Amino acid sequence: MTVTSCDTDLETLTLTLVSDFSAPVERVWRLWSDPRVLEGWWGPPTYPATVEEHDLVPGGAVTYYMTGPQGDRHHGWWKVVAVSPPTSLEFVDGFADADGTPSEKLRNTTRVEISEHDGGTRMVTRSTFASEEEMRQLMGMGMEEGMREAAGQIDALLRD
Numbered sequence: 001m002t003v004t005s006c007d008t009d010l011e012t013l014t015l016t017l018v019s020d021f022s023a024p025v026e027r028v029w030r031l032w033s034d035p036r037v038l039e040g041w042w043g044p045p046t047y048p049a050t051v052e053e054h055d056l057v058p059g060g061a062v063t064y065y066m067t068g069p070q071g072d073r074h075h076g077w078w079k080v081v082a083v084s085p086p087t088s089l090e091f092v093d094g095f096a097d098a099d100g101t102p103s104e105k106l107r108n109t110t111r112v113e114i115s116e117h118d119g120g121t122r123m124v125t126r127s128t129f130a131s132e133e134e135m136r137q138l139m140g141m142g143m144e145e146g147m148r149e150a151a152g153q154i155d156a157l158l159r160d
Contacts, residue, residue: 001065002154004122006122006144013129015144018153022120023158029086029114031123031154032056040157042146047074048084063090063100066138077102081148087114105135125151 004018006124021028031036035054043049048068054062062078075096082090108127115122118147129135 003148003151006148007137008135009143010132010135013062013131013132013135015127015135015139015147017125017147017151019123019125019154020117020120021154021158022125025114025116025121026086027126027158028123031157032089032112033085035062037157038062041150041153044146045153047146056080056089058082063096065100073098075100088112106138108134108138 002019004020006015006017008015011069020072020083031041033056034040035051038054039049042064043066047068049064051062053065056062058080060080062080063075064077065073065075066072075098076094077096077100078091078093080089080091082088082124089112090128091110092107093110095103095105108129110125110127115123115127127143129138
């Protein structure tokens with residue numbers, strides 16, 4: 001299984017997902033850098049993502065929506081803070097309304113670190129929340145389970 005661990009820490013307001021892969025670092029980096037590959041896993045299996053904009057540079061944006069089983073759409077966005085291919089990425093992540101306008105509520109900052117590990121690659125994805133209230137609200141919406149399910153799709157993508 002891809003996911004090695006998934007831990008929430010209310011003291012540091014973080015959710016940390018650790019995943020290990022047999023693929024090389026550069027191939028794991030494509031999970032983030034290629035919008036068509038990102039679509040293959042960003043979102044749980046029942047809510048696949050469609051990436052509309054993908055500008056993975058500091059100050060750039062990624063916009064997407066996830067489509068639910070009944071055809072409902074849920075829009076989201078990233079504001080890219082830092083990027084150092086093929087080993088790290090940092091972005092602010094949030095929701096958007098139906099026309100794609102970013103919401104200022106329920107945002108978090110996500111830092112991704114990709115490194116060689118045990119003959120393969122380890123990816124650590126750490127989301128940091130602005131407050132305990134926002135963290136609890138996002139956890140209540142299923143963020144942890146969604147991240148686990150989303151990451152569970154990665155092995156198949158790396159084999160292709």
